[in-house]
Amino acid sequence: xxxxxxxxxxxxxxxxxxxxxxxxxxxxxxxxxxxxxxxxxxxxxxxxxxxxxxxxxxxxxxxxxxxxxxxxxxxxxxxxxxxxxxxxxxxxxxxxxxxxxxxxxxxxxxxxxxxxxxxxxxxxxxxxxxxxxxxxxxxxxxxxxxxxxxxxx
Numbered sequence: 457x458x459x460x461x462x463x464x465x466x467x468x469x470x471x472x473x474x475x476x477x478x479x480x481x482x483x484x485x486x487x488x489x490x491x492x493x494x495x496x497x498x499x500x501x502x503x504x505x506x507x508x509x510x511x512x513x514x515x516x517x518x519x520x521x522x523x524x525x526x527x528x529x530x531x532x533x534x535x536x537x538x539x540x541x542x543x544x545x546x547x548x549x550x551x552x553x554x555x556x557x558x559x560x561x562x563x564x565x566x567x568x569x570x571x572x573x574x575x576x577x578x579x580x581x582x583x584x585x586x587x588x589x590x591x592x593x594x595x596x597x598x599x600x601x602x603x604x605x606x607x608x609x
Contacts, residue, residue: 505583509593512550512580517595519544520573523555524599527562527569532601534561541573551579554592562601572596 523541526532537557545553558570574594578585 501583505581508581509577509584511548512575512577513593513595515545515548515550516553516573516575516593517597519553519555520571520595520597523557523571523573524569524597527557527571528599528601530564530602532562532569537562537569537571541571545573545575549580550575552576566601568598568600570596570598 519541522544523537526540527534527537529536534557538555541555542553545555552575554572554574556572558572559566562569572594573596574592576592577588578590580593581588
């Protein structure tokens, strides 16, 4: 039967440096783990939350761009712009985006179309609502319509 070196009788034979180190460090790994895990989880969840906010920011800008692209066509109407921007924001699960189209309604003689899409960070993030109260994530773009290039005398 093999004895545990920490509980072996204290003789000169078994009191070498390695056994003393093992006995003195017993439980140190559990304490180090308990101290490091909360810091590690804070970093991991922080990275996840910042990644989500970057995804929302990119999606809002992309929705504004695609909405404006839908609005530059000759036969475009405001509903086309709204549907395109809503489909883009819905693809990544953005909750209740605000979509503003200028001019509203889009007419044949409208020279430009501007689309602004914003999303509330408190409704779309997990922890960002604690830090960004009332600050929306916004994307806006203005494009010249095709009517100006194809105007008929």
